[in-house]
Amino acid sequence: AQSVTQLDSHVSVSEGTPVLLRCNYSSSYSPSLFWYVQHPNKGLQLLLKYTSAATLVKGINGFEAEFKKSETSFHLTKPSAHMSDAAEYFCVVSDHGSSNTGKLIFGQGTTLQVKP
């Protein structure tokens, strides 16, 4: 069965400094991977997705992530944090071609705090 581990429950950065949110996944088959963002009391918004094309994926608002199969990782980065980036971030995995096809599993989330 697939699973996702977000290695940090809370990350704090200063405005203008780089952001790194770490995600490791477990999947028996070729996965699709997603990052979602949730602002306080809001719904979920897709940041970016990996679906077996380019391993470096660019998303909205300057975020990007790199799929590394050898490390089973899909870390999210941004060169320069903005105050509006403060939110909860979720790494999500979806399996293909297994008995679990169709399951969309979320990590536990990382809270990003951006200090002025």
Next chain:
Amino acid sequence: NAGVTQTPKFRILKIGQSMTLQCAQDMNHNYMYWYRQDPGMGLKLIYYSVGAGITDKGEVPNGYNVSRSTTEYFPLRLELAAPSQTSVYFCASSPDTYTEAFFGQGTRLTVV
């Protein structure tokens, strides 16, 4: 474009009561999901469906039931509400496993 619509937005239930959370999508998506979100716990998959007439358990199915008689609707049933079911519930849909899921705005349920 309505997307994924959840009703109600808020509900307070008494212990032992039953209710159905409604979810409808107008995008003709095959895959539909129900999640619950507890503070600091991320989203946990309750049930999912890969098409009309096909449902399967997720990570936390106990205390819930679902049905999927049509492509559009995927209601979630709570039979005997318990305080542990106090949570925010999200419904989502997706055309396939390669495409991102589209989420409803959530239902905030409190069981007292």
